[in-house]
Ligand SMILES: Nc1ncnc2c1ncn2[C@@H]1O[C@H](COP(=O)(O)OP(=O)(O)O)[C@@H](O)[C@H]1O
């Protein structure tokens with residue numbers, strides 16, 4: 001019976017612990033997926049993975065190992081105190097007097113250990129962040145022969161974690177003997193007062209003898225609880241960090257608004273001011289209007305703010321002043337998720353998930369049939385590229401997709417946009433690393449698509465934008481010129497300079 005009871009107890013507490021942790025981890029991940037991009041700009045990804053993976057594990061440990069033994073220890077403690085007091089009020093009270101001493105020393109220990117523990121945790125997070133960052137950037141490390149220097153840097157990070165662990169160990173090393181000392185003190189007190197009690201005829205010899213072993217039983221749960229502080233500490237520190245993330249306000253998705261079925265494709269920027277960090281305006285007072293079905297290009301030198309225009313159009317970042325209107329209605333009043341489906345973005349650096357090409361195009365949505373995906377790929381003329389792959393649509397892509405060129409990844413993104421039937425297409429042209437063949441495919445696909453859709457092309461090579469209706473020129477965050485290619489050349493301003501520069505480099509034939 002005892003065995004079954006213990007088994008059930010262990011099973012149930014572990015089950016509950018794992019269940020609770022599972023739920024917290026799920027909620028945390030869901031919450032993170034809904035945080036605004038600004039948050040990810042300022043938070044290392046390694047730190048976030050530590051939160052989701054490790055900190056939730058600490059909570060599990062707390063639930064499964066501490067709670068059970070805590071309940072057991074508390075019962076044991078109360079039981080012993082009752083027995084002691086019943087046997088002899090006199091010796092029982094004396095034994096209890098040692099309690100404040102234990103309490104004070106535990107509190108002191110707890111205080112120092114907490115500080116040490118925090119240090120250990122932050123340094124572990126630094127290690128995680130360091131690893132995540134450097135594994136992502138491994139090609140740069142190898143190309144620039146940074147292996148040795150990075151190893152040294154990692155050694156430092158690692159060592160400082162080790163040092164903080166040793167500090168924590170030192171605190172433990174002091175605490176353990178201190179508890180032993182208190183234990184012997186208690187035994188000494190029992191014998192001393194017990195002897196006097198026997199002489200005065202207040203207690204019997206047997207009672208004093210029994211008390212010396214009770215004191216041991218009295219100390220064991222206390223020491224147990226004190227040592228579990230380690231785990232409690234971990235759990236508290238972890239819980240605090242998890243709550244800090246949970247407290248971050250989520251992006252406003254306006255889910256109560258109706259789902260966007262289709263757009264006419266009208267777009268207007270009205271005196272838009274935007275900064276990534278409060279005061280440094282990256283876009284200054286931008287205003288322009290795009291008619292449904294119009295085809296415009298945005299040009300400007302690197303860092304001018306072209307990609308930022310796309311990021312705010314997609315609602316990844318919020319503007320500070322002004323407004324963005326889509327079909328005459330403010331972007332911020334739309335049901336954001338459904339709006340995003342109707343904005344087809346082909347970004348400079350397309351991210352692919354681990355999975356097949358097919359799944360990357362349909363974004364793992366099994367409701368979209370293979371045939372539909374094939375149809376779209378044929379429509380945009382990207383079939384040839386897929387056929388070249390070893391297993392066609394079923395080719396597995398690894399994380400970060402180092403095996404596909406930027407242009408090929410853009411084709412996948414373009415197929416995504418067409419598949420979701422986007423009404424406004426935005427293409428952020430990859431600069432030099434796009435091969436002419438892929439570029440030609442993309443060009444042709446865009447021409448085909450633009451009959452019905454509003455198209456915004458961000459162009460680095462002016463040769464690719466000859467047949468747009470209008471060109472907007474961005475310079476240092478300001479919209480400085482707009483008009484057709486001929487008009488802008490005649491104007492002899494920023495666009496003319498860009499054009500001449502590329503002409504001289506032989507980029508425009
Ligand atoms: N996530 C970000 N956080 C802070 N600053 C950024 C961020 N992204 C871009 N910037 C800055 O905004 C400016 C415009 O960048 P961007 O719009 O990417 O230019 P472009 O696409 O024209 O080359 C640059 O000075 C760049 O450093």
Ligand SMILES: [Mg+2]
Nearest residue numbers: 306307348428
């Ligand atoms: Mg850019």
